[in-house]
Amino acid sequence: SQKIEQNSEALNIQEGKTATLTCNYTNYSPAYLQWYRQDPGRGPVFLLLIRENEKEKRKERLKVTFDTTLKQSLFHITASQPADSATYLCALTMDSSYKLIFGSGTRLLVRP
Amino acid sequence: DAGVIQSPRHEVTEMGQEVTLRCKPISGHDYLFWYRQTMMRGLELLIYFNNNVPIDDSGMPEDRFSAKMPNASFSTLKIQPSEPRDSAVYFCASSSGGSAGYTFGSGTRLTVV
Numbered sequence: 551s552q553k554i555e556q557n558s559e560a561l562n563i564q565e566g567k568t569a570t571l572t573c574n575y576t577n578y579s580p581a582y583l584q585w586y587r588q589d590p591g592r593g594p595v596f597l598l599l600i601r602e603n604e605k606e607k608r609k610e611r612l613k614v615t616f617d618t619t620l621k622q623s624l625f626h627i628t629a630s631q632p633a634d635s636a637t638y639l640c641a642l643t644m645d646s647s648y649k650l651i652f653g654s655g656t657r658l659l660v661r662p
Numbered sequence: 663d664a665g666v667i668q669s670p671r672h673e674v675t676e677m678g679q680e681v682t683l684r685c686k687p688i689s690g691h692d693y694l695f696w697y698r699q700t701m702m703r704g705l706e707l708l709i710y711f712n713n714n715v716p717i718d719d720s721g722m723p724e725d726r727f728s729a730k731m732p733n734a735s736f737s738t739l740k741i742q743p744s745e746p747r748d749s750a751v752y753f754c755a756s757s758s759g760g761s762a763g764y765t766f767g768s769g770t771r772l773t774v775v
Contacts, residue, residue, distance in 0.1 A: 582761060584763055584764075586763075586764075592768060592769075593666075593753050593755070593766030593767055593768055593769050594705070594753075594764075594766050595766070596763030596764060596765065597763075599761055599762075599763055601761065639705070647718065648693060648710070648712070648717075648757075648759065649695070649707050649710055649718055650695070650707065650764060651707065652697075652704060652705040653704070654704040655704065
């Protein structure tokens with residue numbers, strides 16, 4: 551069956567460190583992989599998109615890698631801040647369809 | 663732009679009643695999506711539209727759910743009759759397509775008692 555797996559346990563790190571979140575998928579051949587941030591009581595907010603033929607994408611303190619052989623994406627936040635505390639969701643889009651399928655998300659807590 | 667606008671923000675209704683959720687997408691976005699979010703199942707895609715036409719409704723749980731998009735600036739998701747297991751946060755999102763990300767609304771928290 552098709553699965554998108556994100557670590558269900560919260561990631562707890564010290565301010566200033568790099569946070570690394572993992573997204574693994576099985577039985578998908580995604581055209582795009584996206585990362586979103588969700589705060590309590592709010593809708594997800596788009597952060598970054600990476601295509602299947604791209605290895606890495608950066609935006610300010612954010613970096614995403616995409617390994618289609620390992621079927622894995624890593625999401626990094628460098629110089630993390632307490633304001634980065636939120637749930638981060640990865641999502642896949644297949645080439646044949648425009649619909650976005652989400653993982654369950656990983657909660658990030660950045661301690662001051 | 664005010665973003666994707668959903669109404670109401672909260673809805674409490676009794677089992678068996680009809681519920682209508684509303685969404686106004688971002689102007690110029692050709693795609694509109696309805697998602698449902700629960701703790702147990704996460705974010706589930708219910709249905710999506712392209713240029714006001716339903717493209718994929720395979721996520722709609724059952725015949726009690728229906729969605730319409732009569733024009734480019736408005737969509738509804740209706741549940742009739744509602745059941746307690748429909749309690750969730752319902753999100754609407756829109757996108758311009760291609761490699762653009764989705765823009766989500768603030769959601770409607772539905773409680774069916």
